[in-house]
Each structure stands twice: as C-alpha cells, then as structure tokens.
Amino acid sequence: MAKAILTVGFELASDDTHYEGFRSKVSLLDWDIVLFRPLIDEFWGSYVDHYLGKPSLDDSASFRLKECCEHWRREIKQATEAGKTVIVFLPQVQSVYIATGDREYSGTGRNQKTTRIVTEYTNYASLPITLKPINTTGSAMKLAPLGAEILAPYWAEFADVSEYMVLLSADTPGICITTKNGDKPVAAMVRSKTSTGSLILLPEIDFYPDNFFKQKAKEQVWTAAAEQFAGRFIGAVVALDKALRTTAEVTPEPGWASSDVYVLSAERTLRSELLEAERRVEEAQQIKESVQEKLSSAGNLRSLLFEKGKPLEYAIVDALNTLGFEAAQYKDTESEFDVVFQCPEGRLLGEAEGKDSKAINVDKLRQLAMNVHEDLQHEDVTQPAKGVLFGNGFRLTVPAERETQFTEKCISAAQSSSTALIPTTELFKAVQYLAEQSDKDYSAQCRQAILVGVGVVTLPEPPIQMLVTPKLESEPEVQ
Known part of the structure; x- marks a missing residue:
C-alpha cells in the first residue's frame, strides 16, 4: 500500500505527494509521512515598519503568523505521537517582530501618542522542539554514530545536494549529522517514546534549482530532471520511514492491553x-x-480600504455612525439608497462605489443626483438632502500609492452641483483614530467637513498619531 505523503512549504514534481502552504490548517494525522519546511517570508509583505533591522509585522499579520506556527507545532507533535514520520528541512532562522497586542501611551489629550509593543518571533516557533539555531552555511557534513545505520541510504543519495543553514546547540537531543570539521550538530533524530513516530531534522535541500523548470506557453512547468529527482527523493524518504519503523523499540500497544x-x-x-x-x-x-x-x-471597518458593493456600503454606514451621524441604508417599495445619514446640522444621502484599478467616474454622480431627487419626492422630506459620493478608487492598491480617486470630470461636476466627494480611505483614517480614543470634538470636525465640503473632501487629521516605530517587549529569545 502506497504511503500518503504531504509536503508543506515546498512542492515536488510528483503526483505521489500532496502540497499544502504554510497558512494551511490541514491535519497531519491524515498522512503517513510529512515533509516540512518552516518558511515565513510570505508574511513579510504585511509589515508596518522595520525594527532593529528586521520587519515588524502589523497586528493582523502578527496574529496570523502566530496562529500558523501554533497550528504546526501542535500538529507535528500530535503526528509523531500517533506514529507518523515528520521530516523537517532546516532553513535559515527567519526573524521578525510581531505585535503583542499591548500599547503604551504617553502624553495627554491631543498630545497623547500610542506605541505598539512588539516581541521577536522566528520560523522555528513552528516546531514542537526547543532549538537554538545559529545562522551559518556549509556543505561539508558527516553522519554521527546515532544516525549512521538508519540515515546511511538517504545520505548516500542526497548528501551532495544538502547544505546546512543553521548550527544546532550541542544539547540538542538525537544529533545524527554534524559538520565534517568541528563536529557541530546540524541535524537530529527524535524518536517517540510512546509510538513508532519520529521527528527528523535534516539539512536543507534546494528543491527549486533552475533546471527543474521550463517555460511552456505562459507558465512554468516541471522538467524531466525535476520529475526524476522527485521520484528518487520519494523513494529515499519512504525507505527512511520503513527503516525508522523497523528499528523502532516501541511495540504498538494491542487493543486488548488498554x-x-x-x-x-x-x-x-x-x-x-x-x-x-x-x-x-x-x-x-x-x-x-x-x-x-x-x-x-x-476589523470590518477595514473594508473601507479595499471593498466594493454591499460590503463597502455596510462599512460606510458603520463609519458614519462612528462619526456621530445617524446612518442607515434605506429601502422601501419604491426607493433604495446606499446610505441616508443625518445629524442636527443637516441631512445627507450617499452613494458608494469601488473600482479595482480606476478612478470613480461621473456616472455615479448622475445616479446620486437622481437619488436625491427621488428622495425629495417622499412626503416626509421637505428639502433636498445633500449628496455625498463615497469612492474607493484603485481599491486594490496600497492607499498611500493611489492616484486621485475621482476623475476630473467627476470632480468638476461635483463642484458645480455642491456635492461632496469623499474617498473611503479618508473615512478609515478618521474611524481608526476614533476606535483608539473617544473624541467628540474631532467627530464634530469630521461631520462639519462632510456637511460643508464640496468636491473632493479631506477630513481633518487625527490629533493623535500612532507611532510607527515599535517598542520591544523584552530581550528576545530566539527558539
């Protein structure tokens, strides 16, 4: 019966293995052999700054990274306890700073500043064993006595393409491969004491050399060399798994013994x-x-930065209520408006639009004018509501890098019709601050800006700016 083999963090050119990414929540109990590479560089695109020369992740990415590492640490431990073979290829230590969720505040009132508290975190937090890896590289290695018999066939096949990226501490259990000179540990073999499972830590292999890919039409495909390597590699891994089970000192407990x-x-x-x-x-x-x-x-209000359609409309309603308006969507048998909102100083009617890679054009302004006229026909409405067009132009682009979110024609028409054009990124800026601190004066300033604004409206800058530079929670301890 063929072994069920899972790869995490890298792929092989074979249908005999199944691939999952580092963010996957898959259970390892469904697999006989797990090949794992703990790489977290995909999270580096979500950092708010650099701290001490390393990426400092924003709160959301910090949470996701920690959740992923906790998932794999738990799954690997359970898999080895359940008799599975988990082979980890040891990459360089990837270190980032993550948010702890704590904040420090300095100053008072409008001069108050907020500082994020961070702590250091590494890709090795995903392993259920405490290691103290030190980044270095080399290829001159030898089998230690502990691993000579079991690892010899694998090592004979793949020693030439293996490279150590870290040195392990001398007290690492089950050291099985060392540097050729100095006998520094670079790999380990940890056998379960209660099952036939094993956790094997091996030097890195380059699974993606250039000769493994070729261009076909508009995509890259595996080459024959990649398929041949995958076949050899899977064969060696299956043989290693068999050797581990054959030499296991633990006999699986019969059902009657429990x-x-x-x-x-x-x-x-x-x-x-x-x-x-x-x-x-x-x-x-x-x-x-x-x-x-x-x-x-x-986090729903973050939809103001990237959504369109109904999700954007819901976020706008929530944001306007946060600013102190009474806001809600409106629908009856005759009319349907994205948002109607009011405060003691006036009543307004809004239309929302999001564009993937374009500015908001004049068509939506025409729709807004028709809605204002339709609203005025209702018996309980005595004067026209002020029209407000909420636009999320270039919504898939980082807000700081966006062009003007409304076309020139739209801006010109809005000025002539006394209509306010509000980028939803402006709304987010305001409600992000108000989520940190209640500020009635600032809320009133924002409402006033919307009530009197014509053309593209810029809301007042929040009086408190969150410091981008984080503060270290304590001295980091690298796993």
Whole structure:
C-alpha cells in the first residue's frame, strides 16, 4: 500500500505527494509521512515598519503568523505521537517582530501618542522542539554514530545536494549529522517514546534549482530532471520511514492491553488529569473562537480600504455612525439608497462605489443626483438632502500609492452641483483614530467637513498619531 505523503512549504514534481502552504490548517494525522519546511517570508509583505533591522509585522499579520506556527507545532507533535514520520528541512532562522497586542501611551489629550509593543518571533516557533539555531552555511557534513545505520541510504543519495543553514546547540537531543570539521550538530533524530513516530531534522535541500523548470506557453512547468529527482527523493524518504519503523523499540500497544483489566493505579489518576486538561483546552478553544469572531467584526471597518458593493456600503454606514451621524441604508417599495445619514446640522444621502484599478467616474454622480431627487419626492422630506459620493478608487492598491480617486470630470461636476466627494480611505483614517480614543470634538470636525465640503473632501487629521516605530517587549529569545 502506497504511503500518503504531504509536503508543506515546498512542492515536488510528483503526483505521489500532496502540497499544502504554510497558512494551511490541514491535519497531519491524515498522512503517513510529512515533509516540512518552516518558511515565513510570505508574511513579510504585511509589515508596518522595520525594527532593529528586521520587519515588524502589523497586528493582523502578527496574529496570523502566530496562529500558523501554533497550528504546526501542535500538529507535528500530535503526528509523531500517533506514529507518523515528520521530516523537517532546516532553513535559515527567519526573524521578525510581531505585535503583542499591548500599547503604551504617553502624553495627554491631543498630545497623547500610542506605541505598539512588539516581541521577536522566528520560523522555528513552528516546531514542537526547543532549538537554538545559529545562522551559518556549509556543505561539508558527516553522519554521527546515532544516525549512521538508519540515515546511511538517504545520505548516500542526497548528501551532495544538502547544505546546512543553521548550527544546532550541542544539547540538542538525537544529533545524527554534524559538520565534517568541528563536529557541530546540524541535524537530529527524535524518536517517540510512546509510538513508532519520529521527528527528523535534516539539512536543507534546494528543491527549486533552475533546471527543474521550463517555460511552456505562459507558465512554468516541471522538467524531466525535476520529475526524476522527485521520484528518487520519494523513494529515499519512504525507505527512511520503513527503516525508522523497523528499528523502532516501541511495540504498538494491542487493543486488548488498554482494557480496564490491565490499568495501573497511576494511569487512573493521570487519565482523570488528562480529562480535566482536555476540558480546559476545550473551554480555551471556545473562548478563542469567540474572540476570533469579535476580532473579525472589529476589523470590518477595514473594508473601507479595499471593498466594493454591499460590503463597502455596510462599512460606510458603520463609519458614519462612528462619526456621530445617524446612518442607515434605506429601502422601501419604491426607493433604495446606499446610505441616508443625518445629524442636527443637516441631512445627507450617499452613494458608494469601488473600482479595482480606476478612478470613480461621473456616472455615479448622475445616479446620486437622481437619488436625491427621488428622495425629495417622499412626503416626509421637505428639502433636498445633500449628496455625498463615497469612492474607493484603485481599491486594490496600497492607499498611500493611489492616484486621485475621482476623475476630473467627476470632480468638476461635483463642484458645480455642491456635492461632496469623499474617498473611503479618508473615512478609515478618521474611524481608526476614533476606535483608539473617544473624541467628540474631532467627530464634530469630521461631520462639519462632510456637511460643508464640496468636491473632493479631506477630513481633518487625527490629533493623535500612532507611532510607527515599535517598542520591544523584552530581550528576545530566539527558539
């Protein structure tokens, strides 16, 4: 029966393996052999700044990275305990700073500043074993006595294409490969004490050399060399898995041996403790899921930066309510408006539009004018509402890099019709600040800017600016 093989963090040119990315939430219990590369550089695109020469991730990316690492650490531990073979290829230490969720505040009132507290985090946090890797590179290696018998066939096949990217500490358990000179550990073999599972830490291999790819039409495809390598590699890995199981000192417990007839008193006590621990874990998981739901809802206003259609409309309504308006979507048997909002100083009617890679054009302004006229025909409306066009132009581009979000024709028409054009990025800037601190004066200034603004409206700058430069929580401890 063929082995079920999963690769995480790299792909092989073979249909005999299944690939998952580092962000996957797949369970490792469904696989016989897991090949894992802990690489987190894909998170580096979500950093807010550099700190001490390393990327400092924003709050959202910090949460996702930590969640991914915790997932793999838990899954790898459970897989080896369940008798699976997990082989980890050791890359260089990738270090970033992540947000702790804490803030420090200095100053008072409008002079108050907020500082993010960060801590150092590495890709090695995804492994269920404490390592103290030090970045270095080399290719001169040899088998240690511990790994000579089991690893010899694999090493004979792939030693020439293996390269160590880190040195491990001398107290790492199960050292199986060392540097040829100096006997510095670069690989380890950790056998489960309760199952036939193993965690094998091996030097890196370049799984993507240039000769593994060729251009075909508009895409890259695997070459024959890549397919040949994958076949050899899978064969060696399957043979290694077989050798590990053959030499396992642990005999899997027969089903009858777990019967209550053979239970020891210490086991009864520990089973009770385990049940209690599992209950606490379940409660913690429920709390985590509840917080995740709240977190998702709390981030809805970020839709102002990148959404269109109904999600953008909902976010605009929430933002306007945050600014102190009474805002809601309107729909009856005859009319449907994206948003109607008011405050003691006036009543307004809004239309929302998002464009992927274009500015908002004059068509939406025409639609807005028709809506204002239609609204005026309602018996309870005595005077025209002020028209406001909310635009999220170039919505897939980083806000700071966007061009003017309304066309010149749209801006000219808005000025002549006394209509306000508000980029939704402006709304986000305001509500992001108000989410940090209640400020009635600032809210009133924003409402006034919308009420009197004509053409493209820029909302007042928040009086408090969050410091981009983070502050270290404590001295970092690299895993």
